[in-house]
Structure formats: C-alpha cells, structure tokens
Amino acid sequence: MLSKKTKYGLKALSFLASLEDRQPVQIAEIAKHENISQKFLESILLTLRKSGLLGSKKGKGGGYYLIKDPKDILMTDVMRILEGPIALVPCVSLNFYEKCEDCPDEASCAVHKLMLQVRDSALTVYRHNTLADLIK
Amino acid sequence: MLSKKTKYGLKALSFLASLEDRQPVQIAEIAKHENISQKFLESILLTLRKSGLLGSKKGKGGGYYLIKDPKDILMTDVMRILEGPIALVPCVSLNFYEKCEDCPDEASCAVHKLMLQVRDSALTVYRHNTLADLIK
DNA sequence: TATTATCCTATCGATTTGATAGAGTATGCA
DNA sequence: TGCATACTCTATCAAATCGATAGGATAATA
Structure with missing residues (x-):
C-alpha cells in the first residue's frame, strides 16, 4: 500500500507543476488545495527540498517551488x-x-x-x- | 515492501509444488526446510487452506498439500x-x-x-x- | 484410547505511520 | 532597527500493523 507521505508528496508536486509560474507557494496554500494536514505536509515538503526536487524561500512571499522543469x-x-x-x-x-x-x-x-x-x-x-x- | 507472511506463504507453496507426490507434508517439515518460524507458518498455511489453495489432513501422517496442479x-x-x-x-x-x-x-x-x-x-x-x- | 498433528484464539513487543506542538531561524519591509 | 511572515527542526504521541509465541481444542490414525 502506498503511504500517505508518498500520496501527499505526489499531489503537492503535481499541484506545483500545474501552476504557470514558478513563484514560491506557501505550505498552507498547498495543504488547503489538496486537503492535506498542513503540519504533515510540512515535513514532506522538507524532505523533497532536501533531496533536491524543491526549492524554498523563507519570510514574506516565501514558500516552495519546483527547481526543475x-x-x-x-x-x-x-x-x-x-x-x-x-x-x-x-x-x-x-x-x-x-x-x-x-x-x-x-x-x-x-x-x-x-x-x-x-x-x-x-x-x-x-x-x-x-x-x-x-x-x- | 512485501510482508513476511506473503514471502513465507510463497516459499511454502513452491516447496509443496516442487515435491513429486501430493502427500501431506507436516508444518514442521516445511518450516525447517524454508527456515521459517513454525508457529507463524502455521497461521499462514491456515489462511491458504481456508482460501482453497491447500488441503489439510489431521493426525498421524497428516499435513498440508496442494489441491490444484x-x-x-x-x-x-x-x-x-x-x-x-x-x-x-x-x-x-x-x-x-x-x-x-x-x-x-x-x-x-x-x-x-x-x-x-x-x-x-x-x-x-x-x-x-x-x-x-x-x-x- | 493414546498419540499425532492441525485448528483456533488470544496476546505481546517492536516498529511504523500519520499527525501535532512548539521553539528556532531567516527573509522582507516599514 | 524592529516586526511580521513563513520555513526549519526536533520531540512527542496515539493508533495501527507486523512478526512471533503460547496453549488449549479438535479430529484422525493406529
């Protein structure tokens, strides 16, 4: 069985990919759009960033974004x-x-x-x- | 990841299939041959029997055997x-x-x-x- | 009737999973 | 400089699952 971690991670990635621009998107926005627990998603996005798939930006206007096409x-x-x-x-x-x-x-x-x-x-x-x- | 239940079940089935005749084989013999905890294997063989893949015989000379080819x-x-x-x-x-x-x-x-x-x-x-x- | 071997239920410790809390840190802006 | 924002990181937790074990019940054989 696929873990929820993987499921949520895939959903977050495809949501980011579906956006036109590559501006940072806040965790809260992704969580809301995909019906995911925000705190849980937080840890998932962190591993995706550490593994090089996502980039992140702190502070106002911050969030996560895809690094590659x-x-x-x-x-x-x-x-x-x-x-x-x-x-x-x-x-x-x-x-x-x-x-x-x-x-x-x-x-x-x-x-x-x-x-x-x-x-x-x-x-x-x-x-x-x-x-x-x-x-x- | 494949569960040990499935792994052991597959091993037991293929061991039975590898034998020439279809005489009942005791749990202990299967467990020993496949390096499996006997008690755990017992419960696995039970589910295989209940689902119709194996037959069983109690008492002396008893054990499990394949029902189908x-x-x-x-x-x-x-x-x-x-x-x-x-x-x-x-x-x-x-x-x-x-x-x-x-x-x-x-x-x-x-x-x-x-x-x-x-x-x-x-x-x-x-x-x-x-x-x-x-x-x- | 004694022995043999499956049947069945109950339990247990360890691990994993999904989720939450909260303090820390860096960024942007007034 | 100072404050608000939003990611960073660690710690914790309840629930579920997994692999394994114990022990008595039941049925078949001799």
Whole structure:
C-alpha cells in the first residue's frame, strides 16, 4: 500500500507543476488545495527540498517551488525519495540491495524470481512517467 | 515492501509444488526446510487452506498439500490471498475499490493516473505466472 | 484410547505511520 | 532597527500493523 507521505508528496508536486509560474507557494496554500494536514505536509515538503526536487524561500512571499522543469522530473526519483525502494524485497533491489538471510540460493528462490519481474515492470512505468506526464 | 507472511506463504507453496507426490507434508517439515518460524507458518498455511489453495489432513501422517496442479495456480490469486489488494491505492483497485475521500476528481488526479499504470503492470506479471513457473 | 498433528484464539513487543506542538531561524519591509 | 511572515527542526504521541509465541481444542490414525 502506498503511504500517505508518498500520496501527499505526489499531489503537492503535481499541484506545483500545474501552476504557470514558478513563484514560491506557501505550505498552507498547498495543504488547503489538496486537503492535506498542513503540519504533515510540512515535513514532506522538507524532505523533497532536501533531496533536491524543491526549492524554498523563507519570510514574506516565501514558500516552495519546483527547481526543475516537470518534464525533467522522473517518477523513479520521486518514488525512491518518498516511498523508498521500488523493489518489494531487498534481494531484488537495485539501489538498496540486501541478501535474504533465510534464503540459501537466490537463483532458485521463487520469491526472488517473481519479485524480480514485479520490480522490472514497476520500474518501466516509473521510468516512462515524468511529473509533466501526470498533469496532462 | 512485501510482508513476511506473503514471502513465507510463497516459499511454502513452491516447496509443496516442487515435491513429486501430493502427500501431506507436516508444518514442521516445511518450516525447517524454508527456515521459517513454525508457529507463524502455521497461521499462514491456515489462511491458504481456508482460501482453497491447500488441503489439510489431521493426525498421524497428516499435513498440508496442494489441491490444484501448480500450473493452475495463478499468482494473482496467491498475492490477493496473502498480501491483499494488488493496487497500491484503493481508488485503482479492481477487487477492493474505494473512493479517496480527499480527492475531488479521479480523472485529473496524478496519483490515480500513475498508480493505475503500476497496478496494470503488476497485474500483467501476476497473470502470466503460475506456481509452476516459479519452480522451474 | 493414546498419540499425532492441525485448528483456533488470544496476546505481546517492536516498529511504523500519520499527525501535532512548539521553539528556532531567516527573509522582507516599514 | 524592529516586526511580521513563513520555513526549519526536533520531540512527542496515539493508533495501527507486523512478526512471533503460547496453549488449549479438535479430529484422525493406529
């Protein structure tokens, strides 16, 4: 199941992408427009900024804004930042690989075999979608 | 992330499928072979039986066994039984559909648009894999 | 009738999740 | 300079979920 963090983060990003200009938008405005708890959204926007997707400005007239063009923001990156590994099992993860301690042989593991396919199919989707694609 | 319940369930199923005959296998034997907590596995096998994938026999010489041929057991069914909905968000679920309370319009929702593709790609994988495919 | 092995419910500690509170910090403007 | 604004950061919290365990009930076999 997708976490609310990811869901809210995606909504905030697509809201920012849907605006014509790249002026800073206040947390309160985003929260109100997307029906999200403002304080929770605050922490999400913070992680998006720290990971380089958003910029921020303090004080009057401040807020958050997209740093890159929506068509240059890949869903693979967004998902990894918000949701973590795309693979459902560490032993098939590209960026977060970890061996299963209980599994003697990956090559003959049914879980491994299935989850590898699932990971590839999800990856294909995320690689073919930019933020711009989602607001069309 | 895949739950251990699903992971263990898949391993148990593929172990049973890998055996030549369809004689009952004791929980203890499956647990030992797959390095799984026996008591935890017990509850998993119980749900697999209640959902119709496994049969069981009590008393001496008892245990669990596959009811159907491995090539007739689809991963869509297995995953729904063990892990629940295949969709990452209820609003794109085929079998567990639920409207998002915060989302005014599904058609214009970025999360909806993305998760629909992810669900379809996962579904394609699960539909093309039977239990027999995983033990080859 | 004794043994074997599944059936079932209840519970438990640890972790994660979603959310909130509040003080700190930098910016813009009068 | 001083004040209002809005992000920054840490700490906390209730609820839910997860993985695991315990123990008695039930059914089948010999």
